[in-house]
Amino acid sequence: MQTVGALLWEPGTRSGWSVEEIELDPPEAGEVLVKLTSSGICHSDDHLDTGDIPLPWAPILGGHEGAGVVTEVGPEVHDLAEGDHVVLSFLPSCGRCRMCVSGRANMCDLGAGVLAGRAPDGTHRIHARGKGVGAMSYLGTFAPYVVAPAAAVVKIDPEIPLMPASLIGCGVPTGWGSSVYAADMQLGDTVVIFGTGGVGMNAVQGAVHRGAKNIVAVDPVEFKRDKAKEFGATHAVATHAEAAGLVEQMTNGQGADRVIITVDVARGEIVEQANQLTRRGGVIVLTAAAPVLQRDVQFDLFTFAMSGKRLQGSLYGTTQSRNDIPLIADLYKRGQLELDELITRTYRLEDINEAFADLRDGRNLRGVIVYDD
Template sequence: MATAGKVIKCKAAVAWEPNKPLVIEEIEVAPPRANEVRIKIVATAVCHTDLHHLFENTNEECFPVVLGHEAAGIVESVGPGVTEYQPGDKVIPLFISQCRECHFCKSPKTNQCEKAWVGRNNVLSTPDARLTCKGKKLLQFTGTSTFSEYTVVNQMAVAKIDPAAPLDKVCLLGCGICTGYGAAVNTAKVEPGSTCAVFGLGAVGLAAVMGCKAAGAKRIIAVDINPEKSEKATVFGATDFVNPKDHSKPISQVLSEMTNGGVDFSLECVGNVEVMRSALESCVQGWGVSVIVGWTDKEDFSARPVQLIAGRTWKGSAFGGFKGRDAVPQMVKAYLDKKVMVDEFITHNMTLDKVNDAIELMKHGKCIRTVMTVSPQ
């Protein structure tokens, strides 16, 4: 492309400080360096993790930043050493990289990667920033920063996808859907004929419901304090809906009574430590498995040791246990083959300049996913 090797000036939504609206600014995006890919972002969605950073991260060293990590786009140019990707390729940036070389990547037991951004304050360090605005370096959220018309990502955090894929749909496979679906299929390893409970029916929770159904669960109990989520949960495979507010007893006791002692598998998709404990306590003793999927790093969680001694397993899941570069293209194919739902998660469509409206919808639980058009395909 004509822009290859040049600084690109484009629009991006900049978070200058915590707890303040994002500002649409003109930014400069430097050319990719060795092993990097510059991507024209076509579509991006708002995820609750973006809100977590904006509203709950009070560390001013984590600002200014360009948020966004659930997106799809087209490769504009590549840096030296990049052979897997070419300009024009359709891709999904990944917030958990897959270098394919570290001991994590070589193990089938995990999708963690030594070079992943998770755990590094979720940002690219300032000296390495490829994004600048008004002479200031902008941090990159999870190494991706997709609330921008262009971004630069390391090649180990890019998944090349089928050119037939509609980018304004499959962008959701960059985080929420894979996270919930994989938590059920890969992490919990839900078994055919089992009983499951999914706590929290945002995009991640609904994807977990879909994953439980795909794994063959015979009963899937969807749990949420918003009664309007009941109908949506049924679309993805839920057989029951329980609103904790409708009961005077703990939700774990309600579920235990519904299932003759507890569910086989529970998935917490809220990011609330009290709900995490409730999800664990909802599992049957002896073999129940509870998976923490919701993201938070602000509080400690707790449980009584006997709850695990009795045979329950408590585990966590990031990005659904998927190794991104390998698995995301497969999930895109599954969508194209109509084996997983994606369109059904999209409740709103906007443009990037309405990003604050999209954030408000997410903040107040008024949407499942809002997809923002960033650039024309």
Template sequence: MSTAGKVIKCKAAIAWELKKPFSIVEIEVAPPKAHEVRIKILASGVCHSDEHVLSGALQFPFPIILGHEAAGVVESVGEGVTSMKPGDKVVPLFLPQCGKCVPCKHRKGNLCIKNSIGKPTGLMADGTSRFTYKGQQIHSFVRTGTFSEYTVVDENQVAKIDAAAPLEKVCLIGCGFSTGYGAALNSAEVKPGSTCAVFGLGGVGLSVVMGCKAAGASRIIGVDINKNKFAKAKELGATECVNPLDFKKPINEVLFDLTNGEGVDYSFEVIGLTDTMAAALMSCNENYGVCVIVGAPPTASEITFSPLHIFTGRTWKGCLYGGWKSKESATKLVKDFMEGKFTLDPLITHTLPFDKINEAFELLRTGKCIRCVLVY
């Protein structure tokens, strides 16, 4: 029996308040409105950005359904949707691509004006939610809310992908892999033969390592206080790894020592802490070094630094979704994966059923996993 146009009852993991476990309950998911798509989620990665909301580092309204790194199948479409149809495999995206605004038309732009990054309302563009629980409106994280068996997303935030793609793997293209890989290729534009430093060797940081290697970097230095991540980093392309806790001097000075006083050509902060952001900046060459901020910063954080750190010529920049134009690039990245141009398997260390979501977050918090994928 078709569910198109009807309310769907399904399981979802709701975060009711800060620093509390998820509750898996039955919710109601409304049909898609015009230019929206309702998706049956089949796999969703657990990302640090989701944890940042739970911890309060990123401020979003509660109760909320988190999750934004996923893949699934279109269940139904709203009026006016032309880019996909029921049955299509898709990747929902936290960053839209309308294709019409100035950023979308700009060669390097990807911050579509329809984004909700700076407007954490937890609601759709029309100011309402498609999720309810016993009549109560439930918010959705960055208008994706993939920790639910069904979700509704704007058509501009959904990429149609290869019908043969394994969803439990390509879900990472919805956020983590694409963000890190693109940070090296697009945002930094790493050049062959260069030296790179990657601060933070989680799933996104390791994807940066992969991007640096793909770009032809000759030296890739991984930086992390968890030595257990070093073997995987080297497997994926890091030439060496350092633990800041092993040194008495600041890590930026250590990196200058390792590069004969020159500093690295490119540095990447993939943690989201202001101290490591400053250290990453000061680790790169003071004249032509490029530092890219990849990790999501806490909402209320501020950073203070001497302008001399950039006056001499350094470039300090941010990166959203790896600089990719989301909708078109996600489709292409899945195609590249299917053609063997990169692998995702080493990034996925745990696969758990959806009802073990609290266990998955504990693995994330304790650093025991790189990426845990929930399957529905």
């Protein structure tokens, strides 16, 4: 079918997104066609444009945070039907590999290829200007239709509005799971969250669910700090130094139980800042993406080892998409988790470059692209 999509022809050059006609093939074996309601703008897509995440293939159709309705089912798909309301998971889960069957679905073998610029079978479903187009996360939600591997498509309760549900494709489970699972937060914890944007704000929500006593949001942007308090942060400060002073008072000098890093771009110095704030035996969770080629990091290795701390990487908040996407949708339905409040502004696909400018300028918790009927 003919449709439109936002492509990067020269990833890594900050050239921005080109909205143009694309040709979408019908779903093949193990795939479905989904008509999207909306797509969130996650900072990971910006990393493709800036080159912090280099890509092996161009052009690429961006976007990996979408929800919509299944409109066509390819062969060999047995658990999805036309009309199903679905969230697209930015990482697929085959349900069969060693990682999937041992409770690590976020690290499914299929996920290794999400940035390869090809469908899982090595070919392209999308074409533009006579060339095969790659899709971010096998999805490409910066287009009103997506041909997705069924392994990345998760059914949700049809009563849940699809526009807010699109954020459950990436930002919400990534942040929420960083607190709930990756940090294994405990009742009464003192926690610090560096960066309360689209991902970090959900780390705040996760900390609330886990019963953290002190939730300190750190963000240089005043609007983000104000919002963090609305989402349940008990304190909000602009800098690491201010957080250090607060945590010292709160914990009688011991340090925070958990520190979560959800800034836009992880730089080497932030790990040591987090380390300094963490108590003996505490946990530092690194969720934010660093530039892929960055190797330098500051870290007080001696104190880290001698105080028994843990530095925990966190992919998709260590969530299991088939369990946690419906769970988060249900928490929203019961009024226990906010999604609508995460959406600061909606855009049309044609205005996608304005949406990315707003992301970089810190104007949005989440910007969302909305597609017409």
